[in-house]
Amino acid sequence: MSVSLHVVCPHCQTTIRVPSDKLTQAPKCGQCHQAVFTGHPIDLTAATYAKHLDRNDIPVVVDFWAPWCGPCRTMAPQFGQAAKLLEPHVRFAKINTEAEQALGARFNIRSIPTMKLFLHGKELASQSGAMSAQDIVRWVNAIAPSAT
Helix, strand or coil, X not given: CCCEEEEECCCCCCEXXXXXXXXXXXXXXXXXXXXXXXXXXXXXXXCCHHHHHHHCCCCEEEEEECCCCHHHHHHHHHHHHHHHHHCCCCEEEEEECCCCHHHHHHCCCCCCCEEEEEECCEEEEEEECCCCHHHHHHHHHHHCHHHC
8 A cells, every 4th residue: 555755855845745656656846847856865954954854754864074074075976876776765965064064063963974864853873984885775774674
């Protein structure tokens, strides 16, 4: 039986409903008509993070990073690859802690890169340090196995 999942459009920030059995069929936003899942991490800001963390019925993995951080730059393509592997069952997002210092403080980011996994606005897990795509996938699957 299919259930409706709330998913936030990465383009227009509208929360849409997607039947769970249609999640893998490239759903488009009813508001802006763009693809809801692109296979790429989305950038979150102070204006957009709360909606994505609170309103998505799928887990959201957030990479807290900064442009000057070497390990962050090394992990970026790995994080993108993990997004390709796990979307549409998991949303991947990035928060630039240099540009969004208040968010870094709010989420108690002490070192970067740090990933946090959220579901319905609640933090389920946190992991610091650069990881490979396969390690990211294993980490997500260990915490939220029903999501993938």
